[in-house]
Amino acid sequence: MAILIFSGKAFDGKRFYEDATVKVDSKSGTILGFGESGSVEEPRGSKKTKVEGGTILPGLIDAHVHFYSSKGAGVNEWASVPDTLAVLRGAGDMRKLLRAGFTAVRELGTKGGVHLAQAVAEGAIDGPEVVSCARALAQTGGDDDPPAFSLEVAQQLTSYTYFCDGPWECRKAVRKVARDGGRVVKFYASGAFSRGTEVKPNFTLEETRAIVDESKRLGLKVAAHAYGEEAIGRAVSCGVDSIEHGLGLTPRLASEMKRKGTRYVPTLVTYANPAYKNRCNEMVKRHLSDDMLVAKESGTEVAMGSDIVGDGARPHGRNYEEIAEEARFLGNREALVAATSRAADCLGLEKAGMLREGYRADIVVVRGDPEKDIQALAPERVIHVMKSGRLV
Ligand SMILES: [Zn+2]
Structure with missing residues (x-):
């Protein structure tokens, strides 16, 4: 499966979104799209992960x-x-x-x-x-x-x-x-x-x-x-x-x-x-x-x-x-x-540090909401880590 989709609360590297979608091409290791839920096209057959009670962030x-x-x-x-x-x-x-x-x-x-x-x-x-x-x-x-x-x-x-x-x-x-x-x-x-x-x-x-x-x-x-x-x-x-x-x-x-x-x-x-x-x-x-x-x-x-x-x-x-x-x-x-x-x-990294189309798919998903509780970033609360489109 080449296309992976995460949706849920997100921080894009600048600001928070209550409900957003990030679409990743795991082959090229890049982000294909990011935006408010509904604004990103989701191809049939892509693997979708709905993040409940968690937050999606750039690595x-x-x-x-x-x-x-x-x-x-x-x-x-x-x-x-x-x-x-x-x-x-x-x-x-x-x-x-x-x-x-x-x-x-x-x-x-x-x-x-x-x-x-x-x-x-x-x-x-x-x-x-x-x-x-x-x-x-x-x-x-x-x-x-x-x-x-x-x-x-x-x-x-x-x-x-x-x-x-x-x-x-x-x-x-x-x-x-x-x-x-x-x-x-x-x-x-x-x-x-x-x-x-x-x-x-x-x-x-x-x-x-x-x-x-x-x-x-x-x-x-x-x-x-x-x-x-x-x-x-x-x-x-x-x-x-x-x-x-x-x-x-x-x-x-x-x-x-x-x-x-x-x-x-x-x-x-x-x-x-x-x-x-x-x-x-x-x-x-x-x-x-x-x-x-x-x-x-x-x-x-x-x-x-x-x-x-x-x-x-x-x-x-x-x-x-x-x-x-x-x-x-x-x-x-x-x-x-x-x-x-x-x-x-x-x-000096190019196209990194943000959830943006064309950026590298370096993504972390944590349990909880770091907008309210910074401890949500603790390693025991890290659910997924993706580096260049590959899940660790
Ligand atoms: Zn030092």
């Missing part, structure tokens, strides 16, 4: 994940997982994500991330489409450079990062990402909290300009990990496409992001994680209370990203919790926009 998209695949947490743990074991565990996480309704993710620094992406694309493993950064760009001595090891060993172990210093090394690192098959460039515009509570801007203005300019020349989007006004400001002024985490967002920066179309990927669920409690400094607290209000007030567009890394503290599978965190500020509908149509745009 969910997480714009910020990693597959560190370690049992423990922290940069030393991540760095010391053997590459082969990392991708095998990563393949398990991919299956979990797909079953939880995620049909695409953007990974921003993972051992073998491009190979996970390739394995899914080839059909060797089941999983969401992976938009990989190949390796993240970080400065020598930054928070991603584990000081417990000698520099040479650290650079070998952190095979999810290219260390680069000075504009020409930065340009070369971008070229290596492109050579590796990366589809986005991720760089550390600031530290994280890997070494305590203090964070500093990373990369000079000259280096940041070089990274962004070289990425644009190669047609790649740029995602900046940025904490604090100086790091966010420098990244935004240099023209990055998204600010990841964005702790310490100010109204001035948020307005500039709105004006330039820079996306905000807040990764709230990571900071709300109990593993962060002992580092509960003012910046983290403020991120969980105020930063999203600042973004909302200015109209800065949020794209959903969890920063779930697949380690002992932040396992994959319940990434929808980020949507629930964002919904506290944005409301359920807007949080779902951030996790579907806008996330697709943030990843």
Whole structure:
């Protein structure tokens, strides 16, 4: 049977419909039609599923994940997982994500991330489409450079990062990402909290300009990990496409992001994680209370990203919790926009993230109504997942 039809309550990537129909060609993996019930022609012999008490949505998209695949947490743990074991565990996480309704993710620094992406694309493993950064760009001595090891060993172990210093090394690192098959460039515009509570801007203005300019020349989007006004400001002024985490967002920066179309990927669920409690400094607290209000007030567009890394503290599978965190500020509908149509745009995916004619048939059906109850997106309430027209 090539034609599949779902009808019932639906969210199309922008808004809800009380009773809609989506028609899928499972052969080509595309949506043939979507609209209010009765407006979509239903050919005789097509297989129809009436969704009672559930909701049809575009596949969910997480714009910020990693597959560190370690049992423990922290940069030393991540760095010391053997590459082969990392991708095998990563393949398990991919299956979990797909079953939880995620049909695409953007990974921003993972051992073998491009190979996970390739394995899914080839059909060797089941999983969401992976938009990989190949390796993240970080400065020598930054928070991603584990000081417990000698520099040479650290650079070998952190095979999810290219260390680069000075504009020409930065340009070369971008070229290596492109050579590796990366589809986005991720760089550390600031530290994280890997070494305590203090964070500093990373990369000079000259280096940041070089990274962004070289990425644009190669047609790649740029995602900046940025904490604090100086790091966010420098990244935004240099023209990055998204600010990841964005702790310490100010109204001035948020307005500039709105004006330039820079996306905000807040990764709230990571900071709300109990593993962060002992580092509960003012910046983290403020991120969980105020930063999203600042973004909302200015109209800065949020794209959903969890920063779930697949380690002992932040396992994959319940990434929808980020949507629930964002919904506290944005409301359920807007949080779902951030996790579907806008996330697709943030990843640079063509014809994805919406229930629309000609779009890819990435569809999830959940029990309940996420317009009223965001918990309807929990993995135990996922009834059907379709990726490119194929039911999982
Ligand atoms: Zn991250």
